[in-house]
Amino acid sequence: MRDVIVPKALRDAxxxxxxxxxxxxxxxxxxxxATGGRADGTMPDTAxxxxxxxxxKVLEILRTAGGTVGSVVELTSYHTDIDADFSAVDxxxxxxxxxxxxxxxxxxxxRLRRPGARVEFRIVAHLPQPSETAP
Known part of the structure; x- marks a missing residue:
């Protein structure tokens, strides 16, 4: 089974x-x-x-799905200049x-898809579904 999670704040996007x-x-x-573009579409200069x-944005998605920051089990970060930006991102x-x-x-x-993006995050979270028990 596959369910799509869409927080209210991201419905228009x-x-x-x-x-x-x-x-x-x-x-x-x-x-x-997830990239770090602002709601108005502008991209900050710093990583x-x-x-x-x-x-x-990630935390909002996790909350909508019933998770927390502790639910994140895997993270991949993509950097356009890892030498310059890794320390700040870390x-x-x-x-x-x-x-x-x-x-x-x-x-x-x-480079990344969004112009000006210096970093993008791919996240996998573990959110166990409540087990259903027979009556």
Missing amino acids: VAASGFSPAVRAGDFLFLTG AEQTDIALA TRLRAILHEPLPAWTAVEVA
């Missing part, structure tokens, strides 16, 4: 793009890559601010996700 913010498959939630905004991730961090892979890429 979903309608415009057709992408699902997250898809639940069994006890796992797979989130679409730290982009990280804060992107992870705020600092913000530790402040927002808290230690112990989820399994994390960091990858440098030539």
Whole structure:
């Protein structure tokens, strides 16, 4: 079974793009890559601010699905300049996700889809569904 998770705050973006913010498959939630663009469409200049905004979106999706920051089990971060930005991203991730961090892979890429994006996050969360018991 596959359920799409769409927080109220992202409904317009979903309608415009057709992408699902997250898809639940069994006890796992797979989130679409999150970049740090502001609600007005502008992109902050720093990887730290982009990280804060992107992870705020992630946390909103997790809350909508019934999860928390502790539900995140895997994180892949994509960086357009890993040497320049990794330290700032690492600092913000530790402040927002808290230690112990989820399994994390960091990858440098030539560019990201959103103009001005310096970092993008792909997240997998574990959200066990309540077991149904027979009456």
